[in-house]
Amino acid sequence: MARGFVSEGRRFLRDPALLGAVVILWLLLALFVLYPLFELLVRAFSDEGKFTAQPLLDGIADPSNRAAFVNSLILATAVGVMGTLLGFLFALTATRAGLGRRWLTLLDATALLPLVSPPFTTSIAIIFSFGPKGFISHHLLGFDNVSAYGFWSTALAETLTYFPIGYLTLRPILAAIDPNLEEMAFSLGGSRWRIFRTVTVPLCVPGFANTFLLLFAASLADFATPLILAGNSFAVLPTQAFLQITGMFDFKGGAVLSLMLLVPAAAVFLLQRYWVGRRVYVTVTGKVGQRSRTRAMAPGASVGLVVACALVAIVIVYFYALLVYASFVVAFGANETFTWRHYGVIFTEGLPAIRDTLIIALVGMPLGGFYGVLVGYLLARRRFPGRRAMEIVTIINYALPGTIVGIAYLMAFNDPPIALTGGMLIIVACYVFRYSPTGIRATVALLQQIDRSLEEASSSLGAGSGETFRRVTLPLIVPAFFAGLGVVFIRSMTAISATIFLVSISWTLITVRILENMTELALGPAAAFSVFVIVVVFAVVWGLSAVLARFRAPTAGAAARSLLGG
Amino acid sequence: MVSMNRYAAAGAAVLLALSAVPASAQGTVNVYCSVQVEWCTLAANEFQKATGIKVSMTQKGSGETIAQLKAEAQNPKGDVWFGGTGDPHLQAAEENLTEAYKSPKLAELHPWAVKQNTDSGGKTVGIYAGALGYGFNTELLAKKKAAAPACWADLLKPEFKGEIQMANPNSSGTAYVAIATLVQLMGEDKAFDYLKKLHANINAYTRSGTAPMKAVARGETSVSISFVHDGVTEALAGFPVKTATPCEGTGYEIGSMSIVKGARNMANARKFYDWALTPEAQKLGAQAKQFQVPSNKATPVPPEAPKFADMKLIDYDQAKYGKSAERKRLISRWDNEVGNLPKP
Missing domain, CATH: 3.40.190.10 (Periplasmic binding protein-like II)
Incomplete structure (x- = not known):
């Protein structure tokens, strides 16, 4: 064992390309992942240079912080439960209702729409629908004085935004249950409902737990929705931390709130990843049955499922239609004359934000794609000391709520020695290190399916590890490269929770402008910006799918899926 | 691989086109703007037109701007803070986040605007009241x-x-x-x-x-x-x-304006400051449909503006309530x- 380790270390030292790549990666990870987190902890645990837990204890004792903590957990639980149910509904319909291919594609498209949209779209649509002058609450139902702010609207918006995560998690699980199993139970005389209860659902239990935790984490980290919809009476941790920093510039208060958020977020992440996420029930029946239409679903139940899904899909489509409509009228609910004005605004006043966002996205894209395949390759194919540690460190910024990452970056890079705030680099770095784990996972998944002998052949013919990577491995993992690059691009266009702390007078983002517009109640330009982002993102997703489709490797599909799931 | 290169080339071209901001010989000035966005935009455009100095502008509330100034104290990014209620401006003056400047235009202003300047040790000035x-x-x-x-x-x-x-x-x-x-x-x-x-x-x-x-x-x-x-x-x-x-x-409120301490474009910041106190600049408020009372005596008061004479105003202690x-x-x-x- 010891000898093996020594020889591994020696081989590592003798391979300059590998050594160089690992050292550079560690330097980058130390700078952009570990150092900011360290700074955050230092701020939370020190007072005038002395180590103390007092600020944290004060923060926990503060009744408004405690209320925000409890509210965050309540909201996350509600979104977890409702999102899992909705995700299960969609997954069940997709796998059991016998829909045709075209309908399935349509179902997929509506379900994925919320995942690739900028963060405020559902919130804006809910205000347009259920606000005091809302389309549904005021125009259709005639209510005059309703409030669209509070727990229920926030929970509804987050459920609609994040349930696709549940759908993507549960669908493969349902699809993997051998239909013969249900068929057998059926021919043994079980009623359909009984089979559903005693066979189908139990087999999904680990999937439910997994989905619940993923949704719980997504809601816990969500910043944009509660900022718009929760209002004063239902404060949650990420928004409290944001107001603490932007309103008061209270770094310590922000750090303490971040820490209060970090504990449940880290707990849920670890639970999901290392315990629940690994439990999958596989059904072993010897012969894999032909995926024929299963009789385990009564025709009536199928129709019910399809109708329920269609209703949800209609709500989603309606929300987006409302958004498009609102972007073309003077003031939704008050003056609905057609106008191009809002698009005029975003392409004149808003142009710097659009330009900055596109530059940041285009710079971050290749960097993120390359970083993803490089790390993925090293983790999957190379042996070097500290490999496990590197795997964990690369995932930290992805696992933590964006608010924490943003505040940590602000604290670490605001003052010399490393003053990066105000520049573009800090925003690009934030995106690359936060959103590349999707590319890393896609690369690892692809490489696990490619035989090592190809690379070994290259090495034995005398190529160094750098050349082997470039000429043999890289072409094989191009799909993962594009997937990683796509995720970084999409998130650069749509994310806000971390980068809201990092924008500056010279570099701003469309999502931040949307938020400013929302704050000023300029809902028209906010809607127009959102429509613009959705159009760009869809064009890019479509383009990338076309690129990925050219690599007819069976794994390209998996990479394409990870593009959306990330 | 050929197609990939083509994508890369296209990407590079887009990048170039996007970043081709016309560089100005007159330099730039970075403005934190705390009035309504229409006014901010108009002021930025008109100043740019009048002087050739490029204006970068961010609009945010005065409470948030002072937080930002504190954050950037070591490493200032803004040059001028234009508009917003007077209290945070006075607070910024007290906390040494802004720089004293005696504009030649000071003599043309209403007494309340000048008082704001003397109260703050010359670090801020009134540009409008509401x-x-x-x-x-x-x-x-x-x-x-x-x-x-x-x-x-x-x-x-x-x-x-x-x-x-x-x-x-x-x-x-x-x-x-x-x-x-x-x-x-x-x-x-x-x-x-x-x-x-x-x-x-x-x-x-x-x-x-x-x-x-x-x-x-x-x-x-x-x-x-x-x-x-x-x-x-x-x-x-x-x-x-x-x-x-x-x-x-x-x-x-006495809407105020201050120069950021350690501004990187100090000369342009002062030019903007002087310009913002002229009647020509202050007229832009009404043009952007903002009807505060302007601080330069020569600026025509828009007829729509609420008249102070018709209201019962308290003797608002700007100095005391502007204290941090x-x-x-x-x-x-x-x-x-x-x-x-x-x-x-």
Whole structure:
């Protein structure tokens, strides 16, 4: 064992390309992942240079912080439960209702729409629908004085935004249950409902737990929705931390709130990843049955499922239609004359934000794609000391709520020695290190399916590890490269929770402008910006799918899926 | 691989095209702007036209701007802070975040604008003034058969339950002016009793000081606590909005301007500052449909602007309530006693 380790270390030292790549990666990870987190902890645990837990204890004792903590957990639980149910509904319909291919594609498209949209779209649509002058609450139902702010609207918006995560998690699980199993139970005389209860659902239990935790984490980290919809009476941790920093510039208060958020977020992440996420029930029946239409679903139940899904899909489509409509009228609910004005605004006043966002996205894209395949390759194919540690460190910024990452970056890079705030680099770095784990996972998944002998052949013919990577491995993992690059691009266009702390007078983002517009109640330009982002993102997703489709490797599909799931 | 190269080339071309901002020989000036975005944009464009100096502008509330100035104290990114209520400007002066500058235009200004300058040791100056009051939606009030509020006491009436909006003082200078006004009018403890009672009638504390008036215009709330000139803007845009100033007396803001300490473009910052005090620049406010009273005596007062002579103004102690410790104390008292109260 010891000898093996020594020889591994020696081989590592003798391979300059590998050594160089690992050292550079560690330097980058130390700078952009570990150092900011360290700074955050230092701020939370020190007072005038002395180590103390007092600020944290004060923060926990503060009744408004405690209320925000409890509210965050309540909201996350509600979104977890409702999102899992909705995700299960969609997954069940997709796998059991016998829909045709075209309908399935349509179902997929509506379900994925919320995942690739900028963060405020559902919130804006809910205000347009259920606000005091809302389309549904005021125009259709005639209510005059309703409030669209509070727990229920926030929970509804987050459920609609994040349930696709549940759908993507549960669908493969349902699809993997051998239909013969249900068929057998059926021919043994079980009623359909009984089979559903005693066979189908139990087999999904680990999937439910997994989905619940993923949704719980997504809601816990969500910043944009509660900022718009929760209002004063239902404060949650990420928004409290944001107001603490932007309103008061209270770094310590922000750090303490971040820490209060970090504990449940880290707990849920670890639970999901290392315990629940690994439990999958596989059904072993010897012969894999032909995926024929299963009789385990009564025709009536199928129709019910399809109708329920269609209703949800209609709500989603309606929300987006409302958004498009609102972007073309003077003031939704008050003056609905057609106008191009809002698009005029975003392409004149808003142009710097659009330009900055596109530059940041285009710079971050290749960097993120390359970083993803490089790390993925090293983790999957190379042996070097500290490999496990590197795997964990690369995932930290992805696992933590964006608010924490943003505040940590602000604290670490605001003052010399490393003053990066105000520049573009800090925003690009934030995106690359936060959103590349999707590319890393896609690369690892692809490489696990490619035989090592190809690379070994290259090495034995005398190529160094750098050349082997470039000429043999890289072409094989191009799909993962594009997937990683796509995720970084999409998130650069749509994310806000971390980068809201990092924008500056010279570099701003469309999502931040949307938020400013929302704050000023300029809902028209906010809607127009959102429509613009959705159009760009869809064009890019479509383009990338076309690129990925050219690599007819069976794994390209998996990479394409990870593009959306990330 | 050929196609990939083509994509890369296209990407590079897009990047180049996007980053090809015309570089100006006159240099640039970075402006934090705390008035309404239409005015900010107009001022930036006109200054650029007049001087050839490129303006980078970010619009955010005065409460948030001072937080940003503190954050950037070691490494300033902005040059000038244009507009927003006077208290945070005075606070910035006190905390040494802004730079003293004696503009040659000072002699042309109204005494209240000059007083702001002397109070702050020359670090800020008044550019406009506006009184605090209410905005209300005439259609909604008529439907509810409620009388328009005329006094602070009226806002506590049960018919306004859940009908009033004001901003959150943590992010908005407007809301802080409202609290400081009540404290000066009633005495501190009575003012907080009042705010606690008012809480029952408030439906939202918005982040931005101008949002409540817009909510009134859109019919989302009946009444707002706002600067009255914001109501004129909405009424001119065709919304059923009217304004009133409280019968007991009301406070006012002196919208101010400061130069950021250690500004990287100091010469251009001063040029912008001098320019912003001229009648030509101050006329832009009315052009952007903002109807505060301008600080240069020679600037024509727009006829739509609310007249100070018609209001009962208190002798607002800008110096005292612009103190950083006082602001912090009052806001945290508000947070603890009012903002954190559960919804009734």
